[in-house]
Amino acid sequence: MIHIIDYGLGNVQAFLTMFKRLGLEATRARTAEDLVGVSKIILPGVGAFDHAIQLLDQSGMRPAVESLVVNDRVPVLGICVGMQILATSSDEGRLPGLGWVPGRVRSFRSEERSASLPLPHMGWNDVQLKPDAPLFTGLEHDARFYFLHSYFFECDEPSHVAAVASYGLDFNCAVAAGNVYGVQFHPEKSHHFGAQLLKNFAEL
């Protein structure tokens, strides 16, 4: 069963609706007790980095999720801020991230090439895939997704970059490190492109 972590951030209902349409079983997890029979985890999110970490702590689910991901190697997919908190740290906040994908979250404003562009980076952007990125099977041509963010993930390890998008500069919009995956865009609001990605994740 795919468990969507409901820690008060992101559009949990949109994921449930999408998985239902795909004919895949998914459920909402609100407490650590809900995390039984977990085959996959989705960590949604929207908003600020520290706020996301705080809410995850307050939800009481963090130790259980960490154990599932780190010890049991359950595949996890972070979305938007849910992806950013996979990093070691963020320029947006003071709290440490989960550290599952070594890297730092940075602001477009801090980069000369993107500082003058409108922020947030909002709308549909084309995505260039790295070869053999399993999340993107079937999306090799013409992949585009909906973005809404002002910070981006900078990986310490280049092999963790699964896809890049361009907004003044080329930034990592998808990461993959072992069983840990993250995407900066919103597959739950990206029509058939997003549906295919979530299906790929479910079938990993």
Added chain:
Amino acid sequence: MLRPRITPCLLVHKAGLVKTVGFKVPKYVGDPINAVKIFNEKEADELIVLDIDATVNNVEPDYRMIANLAAECRMPLCYGGGIKTPEQAKRIVSLGVEKVAISSAAVENPGLITQIADEIGRQSVVVVLDVKKRMFSKDYDVFTKNARYNTKRSVFDLAVEAEKLGAGELVINSIDLDGSMKGYDLTLAEGIRETVSIPITILGGAGSLTDLEALIRTCGVVGAAAGSLFVFKGIYKAVLISYPTLVQRDELICSLRHKS
């Protein structure tokens, strides 16, 4: 490349969808949920739904309707109408809405923009400014309460203020051109693009895909929003929901690709 957004804007009045002309004479065009389903099938870039009764009737947003729309909507959704407090905005986001639009309340109480941005993040705060051209001037007045009240404040001043206070996006809505299908006010659009550095969406006047293209040529990456264009067909304005295909959208933005 970041693509310009092509955004249907749907108006809710007495639980039905309507389309206005000059903010007046609402014409019934169908059921909101049904329209959302059609735009899902057409894979629209995003959707704006504005309840035009809530503020003038001084009632709470219709949370049940919003929840139903959000559950159905498979594209990013922006809801506006009747939002006066950060708590209301937070509740609407929790129903599965990506962006919350405020208009009259933001103009009357600009601090609300900051309060809502602090609660839900500035990326989800959309400020809608309804504007009319000033006589014998290049400036535009901002109106509130469905164009009933002239604040006599310049759209450019309020745009700067909204950005400073925490708006993540501006929707500039031309009262003069609403429902006219004569094309966007490109001078206004260009002026706003040069004034702020947050994403902008232009609404009012689009009557053809050529009009969308003209706006995209003028402003680059912009939101091109429209009502009539996507709900009416033909000179007699028969109600028929339409939306450009992915291929048509690629053609619309090819002028941008050549530029970059």
